[in-house]
Every structure is written in C-alpha cells, then in structure tokens.
Amino acid sequence: MRKFLAATILATSAIGLAANGFGLAASAQEDALYGGTIRSIVVEGNQRIEARTVQSYLLVEPGDPFDPDRIDLSLKTLFATNLFADVSIDRRGSDLVIQVVENPIINRVIFEGNRALKDDKLREEIQAAPRGIFTAARVQSDVQRIMELYRRSGRFAAKVEPQYKPLEQNRVDLIFEVTEGPVTGVRSINFIGNDVYSDSRLRSEIVTKQSRIWRFFSSNDNYDSSRLEYDREKLREFYQNNGYYDFRVTSAVAELTPDQKDFYITYTVDEGRQYDFGVIKVETALEKLDANVLQAVVPIQEGELFRGSQIETTIDALTYAAGVAGYAFVDVRPQITINDQTGRIDITFALDEGPRVYIERVNIVGNTQTLDRVIRRELRLSEGDAFNRILLDRSRNRVRALGFFKDVEVVESPSEQPDRTIVDIKVTEQSTGELSFAAGFSSVDAYLFDLSASQRNLRGRGQSVVARTSLSSRQQVVDLRFTEPRFLDRNLSAGVDIFATKQDFEEYTGFTSDTLGGGIRMAFPLTDRMQVGVRYRLQSDDVKISDQNIIIDSNGMFVTRIVQIAGQDTPNDVTDDVYRAPQPGDEGPGQSVVDICDPAYLLRNTICRSERADISSIVGYDFFWDQTNDPITPTRGFNFRFSQDLAGIGGDVKYIRTESNASFYRGIWRDMVASANFSGGIIVPLDDDQGVRINNRFFRGGSTFRGFDVAGLGPREIQKIVDPATGEVIATQRLNSLGGNAYYQGTFELTVPNFIPEEYGIKSALFVDVGSLGLLEDGDKGSTIILNDGAPLGYGGYGVARYTKDALSLRASAGISVFWDSPFGPIRFDFSQILRREDYDRTETFRFSTSTRF
Template structure:
C-alpha cells in the first residue's frame, strides 16, 4: 500500500505541472485504479505465519471493491499485530497483493554483565521471552524496565545495551549487555527548619541511612525515591507523637552529586509549636452507652503531651467498649479543637451508630499448601455475621499463631450491596517442614549433635509431626510427637508422645538418669483466650548415683573419704587433684572400703535413697490464659499459666507437682519492649518416708537463672573445715547440688536497640533475675556429718563437718543477653553480674548456648 500510495502521489504531482486538461486525465486514471472488485488476495513473503492468518487481519475479502480507506486500515492493523517488520499492499490486475516481512522469533533471552540482580529476577520484569516475537519497540520498553529495576536497587548509573544475534529460520538471540555501575548511595541527609531536634536525632527516625563503610550488609543507604515518601510519613508520626500537631514536611529533595555516585537528600520541615492534651470528652447518642463509663476507657489524660497515636488508640478502645455493649456498628469521629494561645488541643470523641454492614463472603487467598478449612476454623467471624473489626483483628492473630505463614493480612472491600462487604484473608505460606542437622559446642552442653525432622503442617491439615534425636555431652534425647489440632473434627486437640532420655549431670548433682516412656494429651479452649489441657504419662526412670569409695570402721562410721596421693605436698583445698578416692588396699585394721551409698555406712548420703528403678504413672492438667496483643512478638498484655501433675495412680512414685507462671508485656518505644515474668513451683511428696526423688525436684541455673551455673543455686551439701579449739572456719567447699522442692523467680527484661542492621539478625536485652530455690524435707536433706579428724583432707589437727544447706534466701543477677540468628542456628550470649548469692552457690559471668525463642 505504501508503494501504491507513493506511486499515486508521484503521478498526481507530475500531472499537476501540465494543463488543466491533463490534470483531469490524471484524476480519471487514479479513479480507474480503484475500479472493479478484488478477485483474490495474494500473500507474499510469509515464512512462518500462514497466509490465512495474514488475511484474517485484513478488512477486505475477495469480491469487495478496492476501497482505499479500508486498504489503509488493513495496513495499520497488520502493523499493530507486531508480527511484521514491514508490510505493503499493492494491486496486480484484479488481485490484492500483500507483501510482508516477518519479525524474528526470540530463541533465547540472555543477560550479560549482571551481578547485583539475578537472571530470574530480570526475566520476571521484562516482556521479551523465548518463542515471543522480536520487535524494536518491545525491546526498548524492556530496556527501560531493567533500568528502573537497577534504579530501585540504588544503581542510577546502570546502562543497558540490547543486541541480537540472527539465527536460521528467522530466529534471533536477544542479548541485554548490562553495565551495572556502582551503587548510588546517600552521601548526606540534611534537615532545614528543625530547631527542637538535631539532624542526628531525626536521621534515626527515618529508614534512609547515610552511606557508611559499616553498612555493607544494609540496603537502606541506597537511594530510593519511594523510600523518601515513607520517610516523610515517619517524620510526621515522630513529631506528632511528641506534641507537634502542626508539623509538616514542606519538601524532600534529592540531588545527584556531580560524580553521579551519590545523592544529597534534604528535608525541609516546619515544626510548629508543641501542644498538650486539653479537655477530653466523649459524647454519644446511643442509649446503651454511658458517656461517663466510656470516659473511663479513654487512655488520654488532660495535660499530657499531645501524641497522635493515642487518638487512634482511643478510637480502638471505644470501638471495643461499644462492641462489648452490643454495638457492632459505631462511627467514632474525633473533633479536634486547637488553641494556639494556650498550647492545648481539646478533643471530643463523638460516637454515633454507624451503617450496618454484614459480611457477604470470606475469601482465602495465597494458601498454596494449607487447606482452606484449617484457616477458616481460626476465624472468629463467619459469612453473614455483622462486620466487627475487633473480631477480625483477633482472627488475624489466631491465624498468625499457627506459625504456618510469613504474613497474614485481612482486607475488606465493598460488595455490590451497600450493606455488604467482602473480607479477603491473604496469607503468604512459609516452610513448615524442616530437616535439620546440627553440630556445635556450647558452655551448657559442651559438644552438641542434633538431627531432627518435623512437619508442623502435615499435608496442609495443620497436623504436627516431630521426630528428633539430640546428643550432647550431658544428655541424649529421642523424641517422637504427633498432634492433631482438630480431633474428630471438634475444637479439641489430641497428641501422642514417645520419648527416651539419658541425662548425665554428675558433675553438678552427683547422679545420672535414664527415662523411657510415652503419653497422651488433649486440650480444648474454654474461651477464645483460655485453654485447658489434660495429659497422662507412663515412664520408667533409672537413677544412678555416681560411685565414690570411702573408708569406714566396723561400726559403719566414716574414717576418711579421700587419700592424699603419695609424694604430693599437702594442698590447701581438699578438693584438689592431689587427692584420690580410697581403694581396697587403703583400708587399715578394722576398716572397710565401701561405696558411700553402701547400707553398711550408717550416715550414707540421702541422695542414695534416689538410686533405684521406678515406674511413674502421672496424670496432669494445665491451664493457659493469653491476653497479649500479638501471639509472636507481644508488646502489650499478659499471659498466665498453671499446671499440676499427680504421680501415684499406679506406679512406684507418689507426689503432687504444681507450677505457675505469668508474663506481662509493655511496648515503650519502637523495638523497646519491657517484660516481667514470674514463675513458681512446688512438689509435695505423698509418702513422707519416700520423700521426693532427686530427679523429680527442681533445679535452677544456667539458662533458667542467668549468672548461676547449671544447678548452681539452691540446696547443696558443703564441707566446712574448722579448728575444734576456737571454732574458726578454715575452709568451706561445695559438694553436689540437691535440688529443691520449691522455687520462685522473677525475670525482668528490656529489649534495647543495638543500632545494627536487621540483616545481621542480632537482638539484645537487659535483664534482671531474682528468686530462690529451697525447702527440702528432712528425709531428703539428711543430717550433718561430723568428721573428727580432717588430716586425710589435708588439714591435720582440724575437724570437718558435711552440712546440707537448703535456705531459700534471695538470689539476684543482672546483665545483658544477646541473641544472634546466625547462619549456623540461633545462638544466645549472656553476660551476667551477680547481685546476691549464697557462699556455696556456683556462679558464672558468661554463657553461650543455643536458643529456641527470641
């Protein structure tokens, strides 16, 4: 058609130079070219595209007239398909000839020179793809998309040159040659107009950071224009939460440095003046809502510094109070009155009945693995119910508490009917299956080997399966657990446990134990925030006391319990390595070498009573009450736990074990959370003669009471060497920990910012632990053992006494805990300072260990 029209224009121009008669003849000839009808349509030049496909885009068919307008539109339609590099339409006698030059087909899309952005990331953004049509316009559009991706990643100097390599059969390899250039950072962030807060203080409130060498793991020091808008909002929230109601950011300008490597970012602010809260009122037109009662719900106090976020918090509190009173639909409008002269802001919260809105339907989006019903059963609201924001927020927290999703968002959109809304629950699945292999070392367990396989969301049904084996220098564990969260399709969870453990804390407590058993458990909710659980466990315990020879006389009295090594000088401390345990040849006339747990020894240690094999039949229950605002990282609220176990319905062991605990949380500032945790426990024997076996007592220390070693505080046997003439104590040494029948503890923590990028995965907290452990029964702690002659202990002429100490006096420690989510697994470091202890406690100032909770 192009050639056709060009020939027409040329002929018309030549004829126009002649006479008027000649011009008339030319018009007659031009009209003659459009005379007649199309006999057939001939397609030429096509190799890959069939002629019928080309003809389908034409607006003409055989039998139609040679209409120039329709020919022109057909030409434009063929070009719009992007299938052809060139198209022309001509007339050959009564045939319409369409000549095409096909665009190549893309064989491969290749990226060269890219390191910061991976190929897969780039392919997600561009339109060009293998087996797609190659066009210059599409390639240029893809170039701009790639450049935009690099700008978003902070590389404004990036260049992209498209190349193509022709192949046979009209195919090409499309190549994007990329020069990434350096990361465009932020050389400086400046503020204009700020008087109350320094530039450095304001820089800490925004996300964008100045480029510094130590921020090589962070991307927040890369310039991002979209991030500046977020920073403007962060500044506004900061100022308004500090009383500056009139604050505004008048401009945020980014200027590229002459070397095009960095940006200068400048915020111009208008701080305004600082305000306090004035008169706070609540007005309501609803009969069942009493303004005076609602006034008590308002957390704002007159005279306090104005904070913008407290207005939103008040609206939430009033909405919740109205919902409790039976009003699911309320409209709360804060009416703000600013008095610049007095510097106070009066607020009246006007409450009126809002429009009634019901849930039309609930859509679950994004659950590629988890079944719909697993999510829906956590919702506290159903289709057809009245819309209730409080219940939706509670539903979101319940879904998050499952631990199956990275993110959970609930968004409502209007339905076709004005009184209906659609609720979209959007979830992002995360990995719930884990196969882990770990080996390491810690100051708690020395070497550690751990192999576990678990699936917390088996087949997307919410079922949990755990198979774990753990091996360390002090304990070996094999643990198999299965949990069905909705047993028999009821709001009832049930589980089965099989376990086998072996513990060796001989260094601290003087005994080792082996346990094998199994159990069943169930739990059901009492309310949305309360749960009651029941359990039964049957286990076999084998407790062994470490062998230690002593020398006794024929009456069973102690002669000596250690022998100084021949050739060694007398040590200052009888626990020195220069002593050894007695052997058979060390016994003199009328003396015997026996184990210190031997029945022949009249004053054998009370711990020896725990050396036996027993069957324990234990039934128990537990109660949990959760009033926190977030199930994962609470910043407000409290939780409470209470449990009791009864051993004695069958088996050989009889006791009642009770434990309770409570935690309180309060967010103070961003990433600064204060928490207080209180716990206590008591185990009471049901058989006074049997007492409480040592493996059933409580032990505190290590990770459970920072600053004290494993089993480092509480009842313990000690030996005091003294001068029998003056009574002066010469030496006091610790022996084994005895454990305790009761404990209490309070832990106070304050998470503190460490100013490290989040990518490091490092968090820190200040802590204080206070509490105690003690109250052994007489049958458990035994009686003091007098040693008349302590010469065998290295103290000739002196005496010694072995005393059980069980005073439940106060212990306290404080320090810093650092949590690191390292590539090798979560690690915890504790730096402690002892504030109060007993002389016989075992303390420590540093500990590192694996951690299971951040």
C-alpha cells in the first residue's frame, strides 16, 4: 500500500503540469505573498477543470487585499474538493497565482483474481466508479471495504492490492488485484461452564457450525464475527425456554488457529438454576376488562417449566383480547418476582391504557417491482388512523398472503410529534413467475409430465396469468387463466379461463374424452376472513369408447368378438395371424356385426351410456373461511371451504355437485406441526335416465390419495375367467375404473425433525390418508354379464364373467413425505405403504414432483 501511495503521488504529478517552486519556505512565502491588493487571479496547471470553477472555490477575488487567513482557508477549500492532488497559492506581483495538479478521472474499475465474489457484488460496496475522481484516500477506503466483504464471507486471509494504469487526457484505469485466499472456517466450537446440556446440544442451537466436509452447500461454517452476538442471543433464548432465567454468556472468544486457516470459538456460560412458573396474575385498570376473563386467556399454568417465550406469547394474547374489547391502546407490563427458595418465578401482568398514538405516515419500502397501491390496498390501516397492533399484524399477514414477497417486516419509528408514529412496511421481492414440472411413476409404469408457466404479479399490478400444459400417458391439457384481483378498482376479483383437455383413460377407465370450454368467475370478501365466489362455465364434452366390432344374435346377445381367418387351423391360443375382428359379412343367419356400444347389444358395457357429445352449462359458487394464524405456514387455526355446482341451466347435462373441505393446524413443539384435513363430495343426477357421465364423476388417487395410482381406488369392472366344466375361477382381471358419485377422505400429517442440518433445506412429514369412493347409480353398475359358454372365443374355451364391484369400504395408506428446497427448486418425494385396500384397487409406492421459479 505504501508503494501504491508513493506511485500515486508520482503519477498525478507526472500527469499534471510541473509545479515549480512548490516547496517555498513558509517564512519567505509569507513575506512575498501578503500586503497590497489582488489585481487578478491566475489559475495554472488545470487541464480538465475550468479556471472559473477553481476561482469559485476561493474566498478572495480581485480587489480584495492579500489576507493571509482567507488565502489559507481558500487553500484548504480547494484540497477539500478532492479534485486536486496538489495545490499551491503564490503571489506574482499584484497577481494571485493558483497552481494545481488535478486528480485523474477513473476510466474503468477492474477486478482481477476474484472468484468467490462476483464483480457486481464488489462494485456495490466501493465508492470508486467510472467518471469518478481518483484519489488515494478513496482507493484506500475501497480496499478496506472489499477486505471487510471477504471477511464476512469467511476469507480472513484475503488481500487486495490497488493498481492503476495511466491513460491520456488525465485518466486512469483503477485495478484491484485480489488474492482471495482460503475460506476461514470454524475448526471447533467449545463451551465452558455448561453442566446441563452437552456441547453438541448447544452447537445445534446456534447458527455458526463447525466446518465439516458435508457442509459444502452451507456458509454457516465460515467464521463471521458478526454472527457471534446473534449466537449469544440464540443461546440465551434456548436456556430461558428451558427454565434457566438467570442464564448468561459471560464471554465469546474467537482465536485464530496456528496455521491461520480456521478459528476456535469458545463460549463461557453461566447456566444458573432452573425455575418453574409460580403464581400468574392479571391486573387491569381498564373498566371494560375483567381480570378473571383475561386470566383465562393466559396460556401459562402454575407449576409449568419456565419458558421465556411464553411471556411474549401472553403479552400478545392479552393485547389481542384488549383490542377485541375495544382498547386499541393498551400497555401490558410483566412484573417478575424470582423466589430462589422455591425455585419459582411469579409473574403479574399489569394492563393499563397506553398513550393514544396515531399513524402519521405509512411508507412502503423495498418494492422494486410491485406497485405501491397493490400493497396499500391490503393494509387495514392508513394515515391518520389510530395505531392498532392487531390491525397492523393483520395487514402484514394480508401482504404476505399475496405471495409476492420473501419477507414482510413492519417497523415503527417515532415521529417529531409525540402522539404520532411512522410505519414502514419493508418488503423483499421474490420471483413471482414460476416454471414448474412434475413427474411420477406408478405401479403400472404410467408416466406423468406436467409443465406450467405462471406469473402471479403481472407488471407489478397483482394480476395473475397462468399458462399450463400437461402431458401424460392419460391426458393432455392446455389451460389459460387470467385474474384481476381488483376488478373496476373495487374489492372484487374477476377472472377468465380458457381450457382444452384431451383425456385418454382407456387403459384404466375405458373411455377417452375431448373437452373445450371457457368460463368467468368473480369473488368478493364478506369479512377479512370470509370470501364468497361465483362462477360460470360453458364447455363441450365428447366422450368416446374404443370401437370394437362384435357379433350378436337376433336377441341382442353376445356371440363372438373374433372370427377365424379362412384357411387357418384352429389353435389353442389367440394369435393375430389366425383370428381377426369381425367385419360385415362374417355374421351367420340371424346374427349381425355391431359396435360393442351399439344399443342393439343388450349386454353392452355400462360406460357406453356416457358415449356422446354434450354441452355443459355450469353455474357454481364457493364459500371460504380462513381462521389460521399464518396464510403461508399455519401452525394454529383452521380453514373451511364449501362449494356447489349446478349443471342444467341450458346445455345437455344435468346434475348438482357438492364438495367440502376443512383443515386444522396445531403447533406441537418447535418445527413440529400437526394438521388434519377432511374432505368429501357428492354428485347427484337431476335426470335419472341420463345418470352421471363417467367424466363428471369423482376419481381419487395419485396426488389426491397417496399410495394409490391415479383413479386407483373406487368402483371398478372385474372380469373373471371360469372353467365352465368345473366352475373354477382361472383368473381375475381388473378392468375399467368407473369413478364414484361420492367420496370422503381424511389426511393426517405431522412434520417431524429429520436431524439433517437446517441449511440443507430438507424437511419431512409423516402422513396417513384414509377414505373411500363409490356410490354409483344402479344403472351405471350394470349387471353380471356372461360373455360366452365355453365356445372358442379367444379364452381357450373358458367362460368369461364381467361385473362391477362398488364397495364404499375404508382405504388407508401411510408413509413419509420428504421436502427438499434444492438449488434447482422445491422437490417433493412421497413414500407410501398401503394399510387397507380392496383387491381390485391399483396402488403405487413412490411419487415425486418438482418445480422451479424464474
């Protein structure tokens, strides 16, 4: 650095004009300089800066006397501009001569040798920039900033050497040569004074981790001095939440290892003794608040282990209760009394009306993409309103529920007026565009690929656009949706949907369908936590059953589905070169060739009732009630949804569909959250002759019922091959899934610790899914069908019976779901074990899905 400073002075001197006579002795200069009147001011040595600009900084002008104080102050003012590397003021007769050496202008700022930190990250930290002034002091400051940045990233051995390259026109290229050095890790974390908890237990509670080879994805094992204070606070919280009210960290020391590659961190702690909660009281000076009622709100029980977090929880509960009673300004003060003899802590919560405070201003900070009005319309408070903690917390949750921000923080700051406060809503934008795909594997090796692109915050206006295409072995979907959350600038959302679907469930349900349609929808709130939506959908459905010719007799009874090719011997097994499907002309006397779904065939498949093209005109509504404590990751409360659809106001299809869903959440301990979801639905035909078409029925499985394949449970056609001579069942085959007119399901889930470091972003949950599907109409079940009586029809002379099983019996599965917030996007794995099933259900044991955001 000394070489750089010396070189800088030489460079700036070489770039500027030679400053002759700069080193005059102070006494001689004073005798020659002072006395008389300034006739003119002459500026010399300036190349880029105009003379009148230099003169504007002086405190003297022509006509003024040669005042030594004002000239000295002018000299200091010119140096303070940072425009000049050197300045001298001399007298030439009656002229005041200002000789300057200009500081160069920075042409480019170049970083060399940096790999761990990108150029953009370093440029954010330094002051030097193209077209800026080059000064040694500023460069030195930037060097310190860069080194501090490397220290925060765990590289304490980093070195930064500034260089420059002179250019024409008094310009330079500023070069920072970086030697990053190795990452300075944490070789060990030790604790002194801990008797109750082991070192390993305490290490799990702090953010800083010991450097280990498996933590290559994490930076928490890099030494960062700023984290030490945070870790001290984490230790204090841990001990106080386990009863140790007197706990304190007496010292936290970080020592560099002899090889200067890592740090030893040592915490010295004083655990103190463990306490229980003693007598808990509530006192209030507010008339409308009954202390006995407030006592019931307190979650602390006498005799429980003392937990510091319970005090804050109680304050929040009492504040909320006072707010419900109409007291927006309440002051809750816990008065703590420690009894060392009994080992208990008595607490009295004193409530009093606090000073009235009003909101002077609400600032939205950090919204680089989202418009201010999109955020403000979610707030329950505005400028001039009385400050209300409950409404402020509700506003924060509403902004978080938008899903546009990674973090939402509410910060209050005092105003110049004592009864006013300023509220800052600080948001951190996150990607609201999403490109997602999902893949799955089932017990029948079906593939699934789902691709969708969506933007939930179009142009920062809160509008949602979704373009989804899904490709699988069973269906192809194109779905376009647009939602305006504030239609006509009112608290009313509106949306338009256009969709086209091609489903091929022939292998599993025996039908294919093509759907094309569109719809409109609107929703409006009843309260902050209740919402009602209405919708209308018009669509065309074309359901098809695979064509298959058969021969029937004059009574409409089955004769055969294959005929022998002329000239071929009759084999024991069916082969394509011996048998073929019947064609017109193959029928015998009194017989006819028809399609398997022809109405003339009396024993046709029950799903043939659905083979037609219909127009569906559907109007519906839904009701949603949310009482959870958090819109994204709830740990307490419930939500409920009820919806109905009526088809039949115009169109060809007539039914009423009802569905309901309720979810309950309860935090148990730390990251353990139990949840229960109950859902059910029923569809009732309004035309008994028409029934419910198979494409309108409920199907469960796959992502809707883990452990079962798509359409894997519920009513199904069964085919048995029987020896007509003995009546013995040779084989049982699972055929088409028919769906159901009603279902019920319960899902129970418990997030559990998996002892994997938190920085890996891997979480897990145990689940149990129970429920069933069924309740088909009799006309949709059909009756037992005997396809043949032993004639050679491709079954080796055996008889074939086909019938429908519809048992609304309980199914159950259990397993574990693993969630990984990977660098490529969130990934989910489901591992399932079937607990209860019917022998005709289709199952799967593994499924995964993933998505990525842009």
